[in-house]
Amino acid sequence: MxxxxxxxxxxxxxxxxxxxxxxxxxxxxxxxxxxxxxxxxxxxxxxxxxxxxxxxxxxxxxxxxxxxxxxxxxQTTTSAPPSVPAERKAQRLGDKLAESLQAQRKDLKDVYASFTPGGFVYPPYSTSTSAPPRGTGDPEYTGHVYLTDIIGPTALRVVVTKAGFNKQNFCTSATLCRDVAQADGTIVTEGEFFQGTTDVQQVEVARRFESGLVVQIGAYAYNPSNGSGRRQTVPVSVNVLTALVMDSAIDWE
Structure with missing residues:
Protein backbone atom coordinates (compact mmCIF):
# COMPACT_ATOMS: atom_id res chain seq x y z
CA MET A 1 0.00 0.00 0.00
CA GLN A 75 59.95 -11.69 24.84
CA THR A 76 62.55 -9.83 26.83
CA THR A 77 66.14 -10.61 26.05
CA THR A 78 68.48 -11.38 28.94
CA SER A 79 72.20 -10.92 28.60
CA ALA A 80 74.85 -12.91 30.44
CA PRO A 81 76.24 -11.19 33.51
CA PRO A 82 79.46 -9.35 32.80
CA SER A 83 82.60 -11.26 33.72
CA VAL A 84 84.52 -10.10 36.77
CA PRO A 85 87.92 -8.60 35.88
CA ALA A 86 90.85 -10.80 36.88
CA GLU A 87 92.28 -8.10 39.14
CA ARG A 88 89.04 -7.79 41.09
CA LYS A 89 88.60 -11.55 41.41
CA ALA A 90 92.17 -11.93 42.66
CA GLN A 91 91.66 -9.27 45.31
CA ARG A 92 88.36 -10.83 46.40
CA LEU A 93 90.18 -14.08 47.08
CA GLY A 94 92.75 -12.22 49.13
CA ASP A 95 90.11 -10.36 51.12
CA LYS A 96 88.27 -13.60 51.94
CA LEU A 97 91.52 -15.23 53.00
CA ALA A 98 92.35 -12.31 55.27
CA GLU A 99 88.88 -12.54 56.86
CA SER A 100 89.37 -16.25 57.48
CA LEU A 101 92.78 -15.72 59.09
CA GLN A 102 91.44 -12.97 61.33
CA ALA A 103 88.58 -15.24 62.44
CA GLN A 104 91.02 -18.01 63.40
CA ARG A 105 93.65 -15.80 64.98
CA LYS A 106 91.84 -13.03 66.82
CA ASP A 107 95.12 -11.93 68.41
CA LEU A 108 96.43 -10.69 65.07
CA LYS A 109 96.14 -7.05 64.05
CA ASP A 110 96.14 -5.19 60.74
CA VAL A 111 95.18 -8.27 58.71
CA TYR A 112 94.68 -7.50 55.03
CA ALA A 113 95.62 -8.91 51.63
CA SER A 114 97.10 -7.79 48.33
CA PHE A 115 96.48 -10.16 45.40
CA THR A 116 97.08 -9.81 41.66
CA PRO A 117 96.67 -12.04 38.58
CA GLY A 118 99.80 -13.83 37.40
CA GLY A 119 103.08 -14.35 39.20
CA PHE A 120 105.06 -12.33 41.69
CA VAL A 121 107.28 -9.48 40.58
CA TYR A 122 110.85 -10.52 41.37
CA PRO A 123 112.44 -9.76 43.65
CA PRO A 124 109.23 -10.27 45.65
CA TYR A 125 109.81 -7.07 47.58
CA SER A 126 110.17 -5.00 44.41
CA THR A 127 108.38 -1.65 44.48
CA SER A 128 107.63 -1.77 40.75
CA THR A 129 103.98 -1.08 39.98
CA SER A 130 104.04 -2.74 36.56
CA ALA A 131 103.84 -6.53 36.53
CA PRO A 132 105.47 -8.45 33.66
CA PRO A 133 103.15 -10.02 31.08
CA ARG A 134 101.85 -13.46 31.96
CA GLY A 135 103.47 -16.43 30.30
CA THR A 136 102.57 -20.08 29.86
CA GLY A 137 102.67 -21.85 33.21
CA ASP A 138 102.38 -18.66 35.25
CA PRO A 139 100.14 -18.80 38.34
CA GLU A 140 96.53 -17.72 38.12
CA TYR A 141 96.87 -15.48 41.17
CA THR A 142 99.57 -14.63 43.68
CA GLY A 143 99.62 -12.44 46.73
CA HIS A 144 100.37 -11.85 50.39
CA VAL A 145 98.17 -11.74 53.45
CA TYR A 146 99.67 -9.15 55.78
CA LEU A 147 99.41 -9.41 59.54
CA THR A 148 100.89 -8.05 62.75
CA ASP A 149 101.45 -10.21 65.83
CA ILE A 150 103.21 -9.53 69.14
CA ILE A 151 106.57 -9.63 67.38
CA GLY A 152 105.73 -7.29 64.54
CA PRO A 153 104.46 -7.11 60.95
CA THR A 154 104.91 -10.00 58.54
CA ALA A 155 102.95 -11.84 55.84
CA LEU A 156 101.82 -15.16 54.39
CA ARG A 157 102.63 -16.06 50.81
CA VAL A 158 99.89 -17.47 48.53
CA VAL A 159 100.07 -19.02 45.05
CA VAL A 160 97.03 -20.22 43.04
CA THR A 161 98.12 -22.09 39.92
CA LYS A 162 97.10 -24.59 37.25
CA ALA A 163 100.67 -25.54 36.45
CA GLY A 164 100.38 -28.80 38.37
CA PHE A 165 101.79 -30.09 41.65
CA ASN A 166 104.95 -32.11 42.19
CA LYS A 167 104.96 -33.57 45.66
CA GLN A 168 108.59 -34.61 45.43
CA ASN A 169 109.67 -31.05 44.76
CA PHE A 170 107.30 -29.76 47.42
CA CYS A 171 108.76 -32.03 50.08
CA THR A 172 112.43 -31.52 49.14
CA SER A 173 114.39 -30.44 52.23
CA ALA A 174 111.27 -30.68 54.39
CA THR A 175 111.78 -32.07 57.89
CA LEU A 176 108.21 -33.33 57.92
CA CYS A 177 106.05 -33.81 54.82
CA ARG A 178 102.75 -35.67 54.81
CA ASP A 179 99.36 -35.97 53.11
CA VAL A 180 96.53 -35.23 55.51
CA ALA A 181 93.00 -36.38 54.62
CA GLN A 182 90.26 -33.89 55.49
CA ALA A 183 86.69 -34.59 56.58
CA ASP A 184 85.35 -34.25 53.01
CA GLY A 185 88.02 -36.54 51.57
CA THR A 186 90.25 -33.74 50.29
CA ILE A 187 93.98 -34.37 50.60
CA VAL A 188 96.14 -31.50 51.84
CA THR A 189 99.91 -31.89 51.67
CA GLU A 190 101.66 -30.30 54.67
CA GLY A 191 105.36 -29.53 54.91
CA GLU A 192 107.44 -28.23 57.86
CA PHE A 193 110.99 -27.03 57.36
CA PHE A 194 113.41 -26.62 60.30
CA GLN A 195 116.43 -25.84 58.11
CA GLY A 196 118.96 -27.17 60.63
CA THR A 197 117.45 -25.38 63.63
CA THR A 198 115.25 -26.47 66.51
CA ASP A 199 112.41 -24.16 65.46
CA VAL A 200 110.20 -24.31 62.39
CA GLN A 201 111.51 -21.84 59.81
CA GLN A 202 108.95 -22.49 57.10
CA VAL A 203 105.54 -24.19 56.78
CA GLU A 204 103.74 -24.89 53.50
CA VAL A 205 100.39 -26.45 52.62
CA ALA A 206 99.08 -27.44 49.19
CA ARG A 207 95.53 -28.34 48.19
CA ARG A 208 94.78 -29.95 44.83
CA PHE A 209 91.39 -29.66 43.13
CA GLU A 210 89.93 -32.09 40.58
CA SER A 211 89.99 -29.26 38.03
CA GLY A 212 93.79 -29.19 38.25
CA LEU A 213 93.92 -26.03 40.34
CA VAL A 214 96.50 -26.01 43.14
CA VAL A 215 96.52 -23.61 46.10
CA GLN A 216 99.68 -23.20 48.16
CA ILE A 217 100.01 -21.09 51.32
CA GLY A 218 103.29 -20.57 53.15
CA ALA A 219 104.48 -18.94 56.37
CA TYR A 220 108.13 -18.12 57.06
CA ALA A 221 110.47 -16.95 59.80
CA TYR A 222 110.74 -13.68 57.89
CA ASN A 223 108.42 -11.43 55.91
CA PRO A 224 108.16 -12.91 52.38
CA SER A 225 106.69 -9.70 50.98
CA ASN A 226 109.88 -7.68 51.52
CA GLY A 227 112.57 -10.10 52.75
CA SER A 228 112.94 -8.43 56.15
CA GLY A 229 111.54 -8.96 59.65
CA ARG A 230 113.59 -11.99 60.65
CA ARG A 231 112.10 -13.88 63.58
CA GLN A 232 112.74 -17.08 65.53
CA THR A 233 109.90 -19.12 64.03
CA VAL A 234 106.87 -18.87 61.76
CA PRO A 235 103.98 -16.59 62.77
CA VAL A 236 101.26 -19.12 61.84
CA SER A 237 101.20 -22.88 62.41
CA VAL A 238 100.69 -25.49 59.71
CA ASN A 239 97.28 -26.35 61.18
CA VAL A 240 96.07 -22.78 60.64
CA LEU A 241 97.30 -22.83 57.04
CA THR A 242 95.41 -26.07 56.40
CA ALA A 243 92.25 -24.52 57.83
CA LEU A 244 92.71 -21.52 55.53
CA VAL A 245 93.14 -23.56 52.36
CA MET A 246 90.09 -25.66 53.29
CA ASP A 247 87.78 -22.74 54.11
CA SER A 248 84.60 -23.27 52.05
CA ALA A 249 83.84 -19.55 52.14
CA ILE A 250 86.77 -18.93 49.79
CA ASP A 251 85.91 -19.58 46.14
CA TRP A 252 89.34 -20.67 44.95
CA GLU A 253 88.04 -21.89 41.59
Missing part, protein backbone atom coordinates in the same frame (compact mmCIF):
# COMPACT_ATOMS: atom_id res chain seq x y z
CA UNK A 2 1.38 3.37 -1.01
CA UNK A 3 1.64 6.49 1.15
CA UNK A 4 -1.17 8.12 -0.86
CA UNK A 5 -3.51 5.19 -0.29
CA UNK A 6 -2.82 5.24 3.45
CA UNK A 7 -3.55 8.96 3.62
CA UNK A 8 -6.88 8.58 1.73
CA UNK A 9 -7.95 5.67 3.93
CA UNK A 10 -7.33 7.60 7.12
CA UNK A 11 -9.22 10.63 5.82
CA UNK A 12 -12.27 8.45 5.01
CA UNK A 13 -12.11 6.83 8.46
CA UNK A 14 -12.32 10.13 10.30
CA UNK A 15 -14.39 12.08 7.75
CA UNK A 16 -17.66 11.94 9.63
CA UNK A 17 -16.26 13.30 12.93
CA UNK A 18 -12.64 14.29 12.45
CA UNK A 19 -10.61 15.40 15.51
CA UNK A 20 -10.13 19.10 15.79
CA UNK A 21 -6.34 18.87 15.43
CA UNK A 22 -6.05 15.82 13.18
CA UNK A 23 -3.43 16.11 10.41
CA UNK A 24 -2.80 13.01 8.28
CA UNK A 25 0.53 14.36 6.98
CA UNK A 26 1.90 14.71 10.52
CA UNK A 27 0.80 11.19 11.39
CA UNK A 28 2.46 9.80 8.27
CA UNK A 29 5.75 11.55 9.13
CA UNK A 30 5.75 10.10 12.64
CA UNK A 31 5.16 6.61 11.31
CA UNK A 32 8.01 6.98 8.81
CA UNK A 33 10.35 8.32 11.55
CA UNK A 34 9.66 5.31 13.76
CA UNK A 35 10.27 2.97 10.83
CA UNK A 36 13.61 4.72 10.07
CA UNK A 37 14.73 4.46 13.70
CA UNK A 38 13.84 0.77 13.80
CA UNK A 39 15.87 0.13 10.62
CA UNK A 40 18.87 2.04 12.09
CA UNK A 41 18.76 0.03 15.32
CA UNK A 42 18.62 -3.22 13.36
CA UNK A 43 21.61 -2.14 11.23
CA UNK A 44 23.67 -1.24 14.33
CA UNK A 45 22.89 -4.60 15.91
CA UNK A 46 23.94 -6.49 12.80
CA UNK A 47 27.22 -4.54 12.56
CA UNK A 48 28.00 -5.21 16.23
CA UNK A 49 27.43 -8.93 15.78
CA UNK A 50 29.69 -9.01 12.72
CA UNK A 51 32.52 -7.27 14.61
CA UNK A 52 32.19 -9.65 17.57
CA UNK A 53 32.34 -12.72 15.34
CA UNK A 54 35.34 -11.32 13.47
CA UNK A 55 37.23 -10.61 16.69
CA UNK A 56 36.90 -14.25 17.77
CA UNK A 57 37.66 -15.67 14.34
CA UNK A 58 40.66 -13.50 13.40
CA UNK A 59 43.30 -15.15 15.66
CA UNK A 60 42.54 -18.53 14.16
CA UNK A 61 42.99 -17.13 10.65
CA UNK A 62 46.50 -15.79 11.31
CA UNK A 63 49.41 -17.99 10.18
CA UNK A 64 51.10 -19.83 13.03
CA UNK A 65 54.54 -18.55 12.07
CA UNK A 66 53.15 -15.02 12.42
CA UNK A 67 51.88 -15.85 15.91
CA UNK A 68 55.26 -17.23 16.82
CA UNK A 69 56.94 -14.14 15.47
CA UNK A 70 54.65 -11.87 17.46
CA UNK A 71 55.32 -13.87 20.61
CA UNK A 72 59.02 -13.69 20.00
CA UNK A 73 58.85 -9.92 19.65
CA UNK A 74 57.44 -9.42 23.15
Missing amino acids: SEQEIREGMLLAVWDEPPLDFDPDTLIRRVEQKKSRRRALVAVGVATAVIAVASFSLPGLLPRDRDTHLGAEV
Whole structure:
Protein backbone atom coordinates (compact mmCIF):
# COMPACT_ATOMS: atom_id res chain seq x y z
CA MET A 1 0.00 0.00 0.00
CA SER A 2 1.38 3.37 -1.01
CA GLU A 3 1.64 6.49 1.15
CA GLN A 4 -1.17 8.12 -0.86
CA GLU A 5 -3.51 5.19 -0.29
CA ILE A 6 -2.82 5.24 3.45
CA ARG A 7 -3.55 8.96 3.62
CA GLU A 8 -6.88 8.58 1.73
CA GLY A 9 -7.95 5.67 3.93
CA MET A 10 -7.33 7.60 7.12
CA LEU A 11 -9.22 10.63 5.82
CA LEU A 12 -12.27 8.45 5.01
CA ALA A 13 -12.11 6.83 8.46
CA VAL A 14 -12.32 10.13 10.30
CA TRP A 15 -14.39 12.08 7.75
CA ASP A 16 -17.66 11.94 9.63
CA GLU A 17 -16.26 13.30 12.93
CA PRO A 18 -12.64 14.29 12.45
CA PRO A 19 -10.61 15.40 15.51
CA LEU A 20 -10.13 19.10 15.79
CA ASP A 21 -6.34 18.87 15.43
CA PHE A 22 -6.05 15.82 13.18
CA ASP A 23 -3.43 16.11 10.41
CA PRO A 24 -2.80 13.01 8.28
CA ASP A 25 0.53 14.36 6.98
CA THR A 26 1.90 14.71 10.52
CA LEU A 27 0.80 11.19 11.39
CA ILE A 28 2.46 9.80 8.27
CA ARG A 29 5.75 11.55 9.13
CA ARG A 30 5.75 10.10 12.64
CA VAL A 31 5.16 6.61 11.31
CA GLU A 32 8.01 6.98 8.81
CA GLN A 33 10.35 8.32 11.55
CA LYS A 34 9.66 5.31 13.76
CA LYS A 35 10.27 2.97 10.83
CA SER A 36 13.61 4.72 10.07
CA ARG A 37 14.73 4.46 13.70
CA ARG A 38 13.84 0.77 13.80
CA ARG A 39 15.87 0.13 10.62
CA ALA A 40 18.87 2.04 12.09
CA LEU A 41 18.76 0.03 15.32
CA VAL A 42 18.62 -3.22 13.36
CA ALA A 43 21.61 -2.14 11.23
CA VAL A 44 23.67 -1.24 14.33
CA GLY A 45 22.89 -4.60 15.91
CA VAL A 46 23.94 -6.49 12.80
CA ALA A 47 27.22 -4.54 12.56
CA THR A 48 28.00 -5.21 16.23
CA ALA A 49 27.43 -8.93 15.78
CA VAL A 50 29.69 -9.01 12.72
CA ILE A 51 32.52 -7.27 14.61
CA ALA A 52 32.19 -9.65 17.57
CA VAL A 53 32.34 -12.72 15.34
CA ALA A 54 35.34 -11.32 13.47
CA SER A 55 37.23 -10.61 16.69
CA PHE A 56 36.90 -14.25 17.77
CA SER A 57 37.66 -15.67 14.34
CA LEU A 58 40.66 -13.50 13.40
CA PRO A 59 43.30 -15.15 15.66
CA GLY A 60 42.54 -18.53 14.16
CA LEU A 61 42.99 -17.13 10.65
CA LEU A 62 46.50 -15.79 11.31
CA PRO A 63 49.41 -17.99 10.18
CA ARG A 64 51.10 -19.83 13.03
CA ASP A 65 54.54 -18.55 12.07
CA ARG A 66 53.15 -15.02 12.42
CA ASP A 67 51.88 -15.85 15.91
CA THR A 68 55.26 -17.23 16.82
CA HIS A 69 56.94 -14.14 15.47
CA LEU A 70 54.65 -11.87 17.46
CA GLY A 71 55.32 -13.87 20.61
CA ALA A 72 59.02 -13.69 20.00
CA GLU A 73 58.85 -9.92 19.65
CA VAL A 74 57.44 -9.42 23.15
CA GLN A 75 59.95 -11.69 24.84
CA THR A 76 62.55 -9.83 26.83
CA THR A 77 66.14 -10.61 26.05
CA THR A 78 68.48 -11.38 28.94
CA SER A 79 72.20 -10.92 28.60
CA ALA A 80 74.85 -12.91 30.44
CA PRO A 81 76.24 -11.19 33.51
CA PRO A 82 79.46 -9.35 32.80
CA SER A 83 82.60 -11.26 33.72
CA VAL A 84 84.52 -10.10 36.77
CA PRO A 85 87.92 -8.60 35.88
CA ALA A 86 90.85 -10.80 36.88
CA GLU A 87 92.28 -8.10 39.14
CA ARG A 88 89.04 -7.79 41.09
CA LYS A 89 88.60 -11.55 41.41
CA ALA A 90 92.17 -11.93 42.66
CA GLN A 91 91.66 -9.27 45.31
CA ARG A 92 88.36 -10.83 46.40
CA LEU A 93 90.18 -14.08 47.08
CA GLY A 94 92.75 -12.22 49.13
CA ASP A 95 90.11 -10.36 51.12
CA LYS A 96 88.27 -13.60 51.94
CA LEU A 97 91.52 -15.23 53.00
CA ALA A 98 92.35 -12.31 55.27
CA GLU A 99 88.88 -12.54 56.86
CA SER A 100 89.37 -16.25 57.48
CA LEU A 101 92.78 -15.72 59.09
CA GLN A 102 91.44 -12.97 61.33
CA ALA A 103 88.58 -15.24 62.44
CA GLN A 104 91.02 -18.01 63.40
CA ARG A 105 93.65 -15.80 64.98
CA LYS A 106 91.84 -13.03 66.82
CA ASP A 107 95.12 -11.93 68.41
CA LEU A 108 96.43 -10.69 65.07
CA LYS A 109 96.14 -7.05 64.05
CA ASP A 110 96.14 -5.19 60.74
CA VAL A 111 95.18 -8.27 58.71
CA TYR A 112 94.68 -7.50 55.03
CA ALA A 113 95.62 -8.91 51.63
CA SER A 114 97.10 -7.79 48.33
CA PHE A 115 96.48 -10.16 45.40
CA THR A 116 97.08 -9.81 41.66
CA PRO A 117 96.67 -12.04 38.58
CA GLY A 118 99.80 -13.83 37.40
CA GLY A 119 103.08 -14.35 39.20
CA PHE A 120 105.06 -12.33 41.69
CA VAL A 121 107.28 -9.48 40.58
CA TYR A 122 110.85 -10.52 41.37
CA PRO A 123 112.44 -9.76 43.65
CA PRO A 124 109.23 -10.27 45.65
CA TYR A 125 109.81 -7.07 47.58
CA SER A 126 110.17 -5.00 44.41
CA THR A 127 108.38 -1.65 44.48
CA SER A 128 107.63 -1.77 40.75
CA THR A 129 103.98 -1.08 39.98
CA SER A 130 104.04 -2.74 36.56
CA ALA A 131 103.84 -6.53 36.53
CA PRO A 132 105.47 -8.45 33.66
CA PRO A 133 103.15 -10.02 31.08
CA ARG A 134 101.85 -13.46 31.96
CA GLY A 135 103.47 -16.43 30.30
CA THR A 136 102.57 -20.08 29.86
CA GLY A 137 102.67 -21.85 33.21
CA ASP A 138 102.38 -18.66 35.25
CA PRO A 139 100.14 -18.80 38.34
CA GLU A 140 96.53 -17.72 38.12
CA TYR A 141 96.87 -15.48 41.17
CA THR A 142 99.57 -14.63 43.68
CA GLY A 143 99.62 -12.44 46.73
CA HIS A 144 100.37 -11.85 50.39
CA VAL A 145 98.17 -11.74 53.45
CA TYR A 146 99.67 -9.15 55.78
CA LEU A 147 99.41 -9.41 59.54
CA THR A 148 100.89 -8.05 62.75
CA ASP A 149 101.45 -10.21 65.83
CA ILE A 150 103.21 -9.53 69.14
CA ILE A 151 106.57 -9.63 67.38
CA GLY A 152 105.73 -7.29 64.54
CA PRO A 153 104.46 -7.11 60.95
CA THR A 154 104.91 -10.00 58.54
CA ALA A 155 102.95 -11.84 55.84
CA LEU A 156 101.82 -15.16 54.39
CA ARG A 157 102.63 -16.06 50.81
CA VAL A 158 99.89 -17.47 48.53
CA VAL A 159 100.07 -19.02 45.05
CA VAL A 160 97.03 -20.22 43.04
CA THR A 161 98.12 -22.09 39.92
CA LYS A 162 97.10 -24.59 37.25
CA ALA A 163 100.67 -25.54 36.45
CA GLY A 164 100.38 -28.80 38.37
CA PHE A 165 101.79 -30.09 41.65
CA ASN A 166 104.95 -32.11 42.19
CA LYS A 167 104.96 -33.57 45.66
CA GLN A 168 108.59 -34.61 45.43
CA ASN A 169 109.67 -31.05 44.76
CA PHE A 170 107.30 -29.76 47.42
CA CYS A 171 108.76 -32.03 50.08
CA THR A 172 112.43 -31.52 49.14
CA SER A 173 114.39 -30.44 52.23
CA ALA A 174 111.27 -30.68 54.39
CA THR A 175 111.78 -32.07 57.89
CA LEU A 176 108.21 -33.33 57.92
CA CYS A 177 106.05 -33.81 54.82
CA ARG A 178 102.75 -35.67 54.81
CA ASP A 179 99.36 -35.97 53.11
CA VAL A 180 96.53 -35.23 55.51
CA ALA A 181 93.00 -36.38 54.62
CA GLN A 182 90.26 -33.89 55.49
CA ALA A 183 86.69 -34.59 56.58
CA ASP A 184 85.35 -34.25 53.01
CA GLY A 185 88.02 -36.54 51.57
CA THR A 186 90.25 -33.74 50.29
CA ILE A 187 93.98 -34.37 50.60
CA VAL A 188 96.14 -31.50 51.84
CA THR A 189 99.91 -31.89 51.67
CA GLU A 190 101.66 -30.30 54.67
CA GLY A 191 105.36 -29.53 54.91
CA GLU A 192 107.44 -28.23 57.86
CA PHE A 193 110.99 -27.03 57.36
CA PHE A 194 113.41 -26.62 60.30
CA GLN A 195 116.43 -25.84 58.11
CA GLY A 196 118.96 -27.17 60.63
CA THR A 197 117.45 -25.38 63.63
CA THR A 198 115.25 -26.47 66.51
CA ASP A 199 112.41 -24.16 65.46
CA VAL A 200 110.20 -24.31 62.39
CA GLN A 201 111.51 -21.84 59.81
CA GLN A 202 108.95 -22.49 57.10
CA VAL A 203 105.54 -24.19 56.78
CA GLU A 204 103.74 -24.89 53.50
CA VAL A 205 100.39 -26.45 52.62
CA ALA A 206 99.08 -27.44 49.19
CA ARG A 207 95.53 -28.34 48.19
CA ARG A 208 94.78 -29.95 44.83
CA PHE A 209 91.39 -29.66 43.13
CA GLU A 210 89.93 -32.09 40.58
CA SER A 211 89.99 -29.26 38.03
CA GLY A 212 93.79 -29.19 38.25
CA LEU A 213 93.92 -26.03 40.34
CA VAL A 214 96.50 -26.01 43.14
CA VAL A 215 96.52 -23.61 46.10
CA GLN A 216 99.68 -23.20 48.16
CA ILE A 217 100.01 -21.09 51.32
CA GLY A 218 103.29 -20.57 53.15
CA ALA A 219 104.48 -18.94 56.37
CA TYR A 220 108.13 -18.12 57.06
CA ALA A 221 110.47 -16.95 59.80
CA TYR A 222 110.74 -13.68 57.89
CA ASN A 223 108.42 -11.43 55.91
CA PRO A 224 108.16 -12.91 52.38
CA SER A 225 106.69 -9.70 50.98
CA ASN A 226 109.88 -7.68 51.52
CA GLY A 227 112.57 -10.10 52.75
CA SER A 228 112.94 -8.43 56.15
CA GLY A 229 111.54 -8.96 59.65
CA ARG A 230 113.59 -11.99 60.65
CA ARG A 231 112.10 -13.88 63.58
CA GLN A 232 112.74 -17.08 65.53
CA THR A 233 109.90 -19.12 64.03
CA VAL A 234 106.87 -18.87 61.76
CA PRO A 235 103.98 -16.59 62.77
CA VAL A 236 101.26 -19.12 61.84
CA SER A 237 101.20 -22.88 62.41
CA VAL A 238 100.69 -25.49 59.71
CA ASN A 239 97.28 -26.35 61.18
CA VAL A 240 96.07 -22.78 60.64
CA LEU A 241 97.30 -22.83 57.04
CA THR A 242 95.41 -26.07 56.40
CA ALA A 243 92.25 -24.52 57.83
CA LEU A 244 92.71 -21.52 55.53
CA VAL A 245 93.14 -23.56 52.36
CA MET A 246 90.09 -25.66 53.29
CA ASP A 247 87.78 -22.74 54.11
CA SER A 248 84.60 -23.27 52.05
CA ALA A 249 83.84 -19.55 52.14
CA ILE A 250 86.77 -18.93 49.79
CA ASP A 251 85.91 -19.58 46.14
CA TRP A 252 89.34 -20.67 44.95
CA GLU A 253 88.04 -21.89 41.59
